[in-house]
Amino acid sequence: EAGVTQSPTHLIKTRGQQVTLRCSPISGHTSVYWYQQALGLGLQFLLWYDEGEERNRGNFPPRFSGRQFPNYSSELNVNALELEDSALYLCASSLDSGAGTGELFFGEGSRLTVL
């Protein structure tokens, strides 16, 4: 069974540009989560999507946005890139939206470097 897949794996952008990161969850998983892992800051919750709807959002500016498609895949968009957006962006999926299990299955991440 394929795990969570993310693309691209690495990318370099310059300040002010826009980037789109993509995530395909494990087959059958309806919830997708995005986390930012910046150096020295640990993992910060960005977004949670379930059944095509944004269910929760972390403390990030509006230039971070995303969506979930009918096939449950997801995109994370970051506009007007800033240097501090350089990070590993991790996507995770879970079988359902229930808060009880909490087991997330993570992808390998997209490493974004902003110059």
Added chain:
Amino acid sequence: AQTVTQSQPEMSVQEAETVTLSCTYDTSESDYYLFWYKQPPSRQMILVIRQEAYKQQNATENRFSVNFQKAAKSFSLKISDSQLGDAAMYFCAFLEYGNKLVFGAGTILRVKS
């Protein structure tokens, strides 16, 4: 908002020995979930162990066990018979309302042969 603190940035253990990673958290909730996740170098993060706060019994998964002290808001991870494959960054996490996992800063575990 909940906070999770891992006070050990880095730990080392000899192969076959036992190591304990510390984690404390802050919450006003009475029922919640706590997790330890493992992130090997350049590999996917995976769930190691999960604890439900209303359960008195400490969770155990093979060589991994937790010491959950609810009153002290402490949730440490014990790895027994450490193996080279245990080398990774370990994150303690708290499940907050809205399916938001709040992670600690992580502890790098090095295993010496």
